[in-house]
Amino acid sequence: MKVLFYLGAAAVAISAAGAAAAQVPAQTEPMPAGPKIAENYWSAKPTRPTPYIAPNKVHWKLSEILAAHRGKTDWVQPIIRNQEQDADYISLGVGKKTKTRMYADDRVVWIVQDGSMKVTIDGVAPFVATKGFMVSVPFRHLYSIETVGDKPSLRFEVRQAGSPPLFPLSETPEAYPGRTYMKVRGSPGPATIPTGGTSNPIWVDFLKDIAVGDKPYNGKFVWDDHFTSNILRSKAAPVPPATNKGHFHVDWTEFWFIMEGKIGYQIEGFPYFEADQGDVVTAAKGRWHRAGNSPLTPMSTRIPFNPRPVILHNFEPE
Template sequence: MSSYKQLVLSAAAMAVVGIAVPAGAQFLGKGDAMPVTAQKVPEAYWSGKPTKMTPYVAPNKPHWKLSEILAAHRGKTDWVQPIVRNNEQDADYISLGVGKSTKRKMYADDRVVWIVQDGSMKVSIDGTEPFVATKGFMVNVPFRHFYSIETVGDKPSLRFEVRQAGSPPLYPLTETPDAFPGKTYVKVTGTPGPGKDRDTNPIYVDFWKQVANTDQPYNGKFVWDDHFTSNILRGKGQPIPPATNKGHFHVDWTEFWFVMEGKIGYQIEGVPYFEAEQGDVVAAIKGRWHRPSSAPDTPMSTRIPFNPRPVILHNFATD
């Protein structure tokens, strides 16, 4: 069967649009379910694709293994491992030692989000009651809201954090700003705070209690705005698709995923098929064919994709 025919038959199952959020997932809030649109019949068209594959430039690479990241920082409690750098988004793994706190800060025009991989942290966000986030919490800080993180418990907290590329944090006058390349901090007056008032996304999702509490697939959003999109894509294990199924590519954007649960199989153009485990991060550089799917030997698996635009165009192979 051609990839194009497979696309037509599986369109309703694609993790893009048109998937109803199952009952019991109301934690996303009224009006917060992934936007649902009428299904459209796929049509063929010409799309520009790089003549030469877009290269991975460090720190970007197809597969960051959590085990290797932890091994590289063994014996340390406070560290930052750059994972993703592109024109739109930056992502890091960040460890914060026991009893340590971040400085209060905010971002001017874009949210910052993170997924807790290990340990416990007290999260304080202006306008929100402080809460303790543990493994599996997905935290969203709206723009122009000061926030801080404090590690609580008896081991460092570890998080995977995604931000707007190159965006410098802003600090209250009670803090001394950390140095930021190419920026000089000056005292100003502004109007922080309106971000949450216009943000319908949840402040946090407790994945293990609110999503992974059933044996059913799930497709819903984590955060969604005009400059940041992240969904929760959960499915049962399935046979590895044939290599002739190249999947799709994105014209202008790099897509990357955090593996939240189980194992995800990936076929990325120019890279042999591999499987990523919980805590790993995978990236498909723009313009490269890629095809993620739940690995066959895992009961349930979940991936959290990150994209810089809502529903970036998926260009599927026609033969």
């Protein structure tokens, strides 16, 4: 048992100052940008557009999600299911607390949409996350969430696809389809906790530290071999002509959480539409898509989620 939940030499060595530094918001750190591929090439695009299979759909509206669960305090709304990533909207009632858990090999991240929650992560001083907080728990770190305040907390949570949570012996595991929980010991220990100025901060307070005036922002939030998410904030812009198809990805589905303002989308097979704060939009793999800030709001921010850094963007030849 001591081995299973051992924090590892690097994590145990974190001082109080180091734990605090882990909570410092990410600095502006632009996504790496290499030169374009020099020559045009043939890219493999699906002959028929990849279908949206429930619960996946092109546009999940927060207003419709809330309406569907009106009167409830504890609920889960599945949003994304693909070969790499799962995502849900999760509401946790007043005074409720999740079971302590961890994930074996990949991080779990979430964005707080409403309410307040106390977040406890091994190796990090507990903190309260409110609307606009973006939280990232490194793999093999035990964590729990407790709703504090006078209303349920609501979060948009993204995980590795099909990854079951693991629990300390002090908890009774929650049932997981096709899995049987067994007592074990394990190695190696948890991921090293970042200590500030990195692309994988434990948390970012978006409303306090990034959504300031009309300051654009293009920085990383998560950057590892199985998870890529950055913060794209900029000013209102004209809607491009419909002839601008944007790009497509050969192997991976991309989705976005609308953090601020309105984001306009043109996705193959659908007319141009705009998504509001709290909405989730998905471009199924192989579909042309284009995202841009709406001309109707001064500043807008989208948070894209991708399973690999950096996935190939295929554009039409100039």
